[in-house]
Amino acid sequence: MKQRLWVLMLALSGATLAGAADTPPPAAADANLRLGVAYLQQGNLAVAKEKLEKAQSLAPNNVEVLTALALLNSRLGENGKAEAYFQRALRISPRDPELANNYAVYLCDHGKPEEGVKRFEQAAGDPLYAAPWRAYTNAGVCLRAAKQDDAAAAQFHKALALRPRYAEAVYQLAALELAQKKATAAAQRIENFFVSNGAKPDMLLLGWLSMCEAKDRVGAVKMAHRLQELYPDAAETRTALKGCGNG
Numbered sequence: 001m002k003q004r005l006w007v008l009m010l011a012l013s014g015a016t017l018a019g020a021a022d023t024p025p026p027a028a029a030d031a032n033l034r035l036g037v038a039y040l041q042q043g044n045l046a047v048a049k050e051k052l053e054k055a056q057s058l059a060p061n062n063v064e065v066l067t068a069l070a071l072l073n074s075r076l077g078e079n080g081k082a083e084a085y086f087q088r089a090l091r092i093s094p095r096d097p098e099l100a101n102n103y104a105v106y107l108c109d110h111g112k113p114e115e116g117v118k119r120f121e122q123a124a125g126d127p128l129y130a131a132p133w134r135a136y137t138n139a140g141v142c143l144r145a146a147k148q149d150d151a152a153a154a155q156f157h158k159a160l161a162l163r164p165r166y167a168e169a170v171y172q173l174a175a176l177e178l179a180q181k182k183a184t185a186a187a188q189r190i191e192n193f194f195v196s197n198g199a200k201p202d203m204l205l206l207g208w209l210s211m212c213e214a215k216d217r218v219g220a221v222k223m224a225h226r227l228q229e230l231y232p233d234a235a236e237t238r239t240a241l242k243g244c245g246n247g
Contacts, residue, residue: 029058029065037068040075048072063093067102074106082106097122097129101138108142116142117155124158133159137169140176149176165197174206183213191219201227205236212244220244 036051052072055065070085086103093099104119120139124132140155153176159169170193177186187210190203204227211220224240231237 186210
């Protein structure tokens with residue numbers, strides 16, 4: 001089963017970038033920020049660095065720019081620089097929930113799950129935060145990586161209480177249930193999700209694995225056929241078509 005990614009949030013819609021009065025217009029910083037984030041997401045770290053450092057030169061105190069630079073430096077293994085950028089952003093905007101989420105991801109990835117979960121819960125508890133279920137899901141991912149499975153399950157349940165059809169939380173909780181030998185519960189959770197949601201290949205494969213483990217051969221065959229129908233060329237489909245016990 002493939003490793004799931006953190007739900008990172010870089011809010012780039014309608015951002016206002018702050019700079020000195022004699023700097024180029026904010027649009028130039030915004031353009032470089034957007035390009036830098038795009039290159040960062042594509043894994044082109046050298047160009048991302050160039051664009052984000054240009055954005056910072058135009059808007060040195062903008063929290064989104066500082067956050068993007070922190071994430072970039074984390075990817076580069078420059079943890080001291082990453083921490084410095086995060087701390088600078090936090091001094092400017094200590095109650096920004098998206099910043100709290102991204103810093104929490106950094107903390108969890110660097111062996112500080114307790115502090116990371118605290119930051120995720122800070123983000124989720126902010127009444128102005130539009131997507132608290134994402135932060136709760138990330139808290140669960142962090143706790144599961146720290147081998148605190150019961151606490152992780154509680155966080156996933158919090159996410160689903162707020163957004164019952166949030167795919168990432170459904171996947172994470174079902175994967176945890178499967179790992180805990182609760183295959184029937186995992187299979188049922190995924191089946192319920194598919195009643196009113198589209199099916200992605202990774203979720204379908206998890207459903208197939210759960211049904212195989214639960215000895216529901218009929219359900220597993222149906223899931224494999226659904227994969228074949230929707231994603232005939234996917235690696236997940238090739239795995240499922242081998243049949244239970246051969247994945």
